[in-house]
Amino acid sequence: MNDLTIEVNGLRLFARHGVGEQERKVGNLFEVTVHLRYPADGAIADDRLEDTLNYAEAVAVVREVMTVPSQLLEHVAGRLRMALTRRFPLIAGGMIRVAKLVPPFAADIDSVAVVLRW
Template sequence: MKLHHRSCVRLVNAVFYARHGVHEEERCLGGRYEVDAEVVFDTTEAAATDDITKTVDYSKAYAIISEVMTSGEPAALIETLAARAAARLIEELVIAEKVTVRVRKRVVPLGGLCDYAEAEHTIEKR
């Protein structure tokens, strides 16, 4: 029987101040965004060798997300930000098999109370 080992690295609640949003005030003033990312990959070699070069470097994953959130082109939608971050992660973290990114916005102009709005984007290699 052939076994396929999969595991993941998660970054949970990475916080960024960025200038995104539908409304001009949001882009001008900026706001707080929270990001979760999950990177799924085969851990067999990393676990056997305890070698960081055989796994996902989560500091690199964080740097990619940070660049998308703070240095990239402003986006109107959190859906766009989640898709951009997921695309960069799956492309640049070559051992990644599947990536899921969630972007949350805590202050949402809804005219009522709401903890946050969240968008999720998943990309999987096939």
């Protein structure tokens, strides 16, 4: 059995995650990267969308989850994992990275992020 990794890299979204009330009120720019291991035999053999994970649907799941505020990026990553594995039960494992691009403190950095692997 073959499995492959389907990648959604650098999806940028506006959301209202953060510990501070002001962060949840004003919002911030986030970047989500999702790598999902999925069985590939059907798609490799038959070239049919129904035999693989539709990445457009995966993006829709991510967008929906990101609309619900969380205090912690860890919680966001966990909710993303739950929603994606519920929608695509054949996911065999993966990685989710959630980055806040403008953290609420003074520092010259690109982002702060959490990575969830399973």
